[in-house]
Amino acid sequence: MTLTSSDRVQAVLAAAASGAAHGTFPVEAFADDSVYQAELDRVFAKSWLFVAHESEIAEPGDYVLRHLGEDEVIVTRDEDGRIHVLYNACRHRGAPVCRGAKGNSSHFRCPYHGWTYRNDGTWASAPRKTLVYKNLDTANWGLLAAPHVAVKWGLVFASPDPAAPSFDDYLGDMAWYLEAVFGLDSRGMIVMGEPERALLEANWKTGAENYCGDALHVAHTHKSLEDLGMSQQLLREQEMYSMFSPGKGHATFAWNLERSGLPIEAPWGYPKQVWDLFDQGELTADQQRFNAERMPLAGLVFPNFGFFRGFSFDPVSQRVMVHTQLRLYQPRGATKTEVLSWLVFHVAEPEEYRTKSYQDGLFVLNAPGILEQDDFTLWNAPSRVGRSRFARDHEMGLNYQAGLPGMSRGGPIEDHPGPGESYDSAFTEGNIRAFQRHWIDQMNAGNVGSADPGRPGEDR
């Protein structure tokens, strides 16, 4: 029997749903083309997606090219300072109206027939329009745009779904955790340099689950840190993690550096004189306590936006430099992901510290970073294995059982001041399971009302 693509999606979703009860997840979900196509329709077209940091388009007319799902969009700031997310395709014949990856322009003119749009997406003109387009209903021929755009803590998100919930609803309790990190200083954050873009041979979910809370990989994947003297006790540090699962597929985890043996003066390893510059003005006492006691390390906003507040440690100077990475796992196919990486800093940090921390951060982060090059080498495994005969014949599920009841040492944090579920060590994959449950819900919800499962494309 030949399975149609819709049957394949249903089979993988059924395996995911039955596996969720005992902590397995079908490896085919990282490789199957029809699952990937369904994700574009049911996850990416229905979610709030990160597109840019506000500081990248600081001035009126500034724009950057980004993607929503696989669709290229122009993220613009119009003459009145409002941000728009516009589909980069002329309404006349579909040619790209914006060609450069970044710049400043009041208008975008199509190279084909010259239709021209303002940077807020509205139709502006066409050559000889009084002769050619006497009755064109120009209000209907502006660039297609994401119906919803939200900016919070400088992070610009957009949703392609007209029926999307508000961004606040979408984040739910994750907002409490994001604010603790990105709201540390009321003057906001800025991007240093331009984002790195790199093509990764992996499914986007592998990166996403790592940022959800894979605290157990650190001691082995990144053991070369011990070889270099940049850390001494990665395994013993697993007790210093704490995991938080605020719901709706989002996740975050923290790592208290005070017991790391590193020369720590203030939370996250900031030098005290830098830490004292942060006003923490908009943080509640609970969030301040959370930052000081737990030190949020990384997290994921469903489906594919991550952050990582890490540090580099120079064993010679004994200097700790803190940096905050923004990460987007941009889908490019079932087994391909474009990895975008930004480094952002608080405006309040002295420029000299920011510059040095950016440069030092590049030693550990992104494609050339000594941390991430090892991650990126291992992450093609699920998408490679997911295509295998073995995986199909054995209905191979990957193991996510750490932290299941009775499996691991640890449990909820008793006096945790924040919302959602918590776990008091690295010994759980609960954050990833929560991400997977939400993914299953989204994939199934997108399939509601499918009269004929044999006809893909009608199941939205």
Added chain:
Amino acid sequence: MTTPVRRTDRAQVSLETETAVRSWLDYESMLLDDMRRLHEWHDLVAQDVVYQVPVLVPREFTSNLPDYPDGSYHMYDNWFTLKMRIDRLDGEHAWAEDPPSRLRRVVTGIVVTPGADETHVNVRSAFHLHRERLRFTPELWAGERHDVLRREGDDFRLAQRTVYLNHAVLPGAVLSFLF
């Protein structure tokens, strides 16, 4: 990028110097292609080396903004960080290079011009770099290197290297080798 090179600049460098530079680059390429000989390559690097790989932002043809904007890097390395990268490979836990990448670079288009003083020469070169890794799709990297070589006795040391990649999206996400 830096100032364009003119034919007249090139004419100021002796044939002996140009030949010596070309020979040095060939030997250097051989070492860089062999992930197990990078310590020997590091011996050719000056202690004050600046090794940078800036980020490419493709702009419209007539844009007045730079394609490689200031302050945007994939790599921002010095003598010590290069040494740490190379030392790391010996530690048995550098998964990105285990087994090591098979690298083969073709370096050509070599243009040697006078440096800031008599002990330095500026060298530009173009490269194609092919990479094979077990369980990965082969990658083809391309770019231009702007180097400053410093005379030291009858040899050169690499004093500066800026690698202008052709790629706005890196062809692989594991940049665990050197250009």
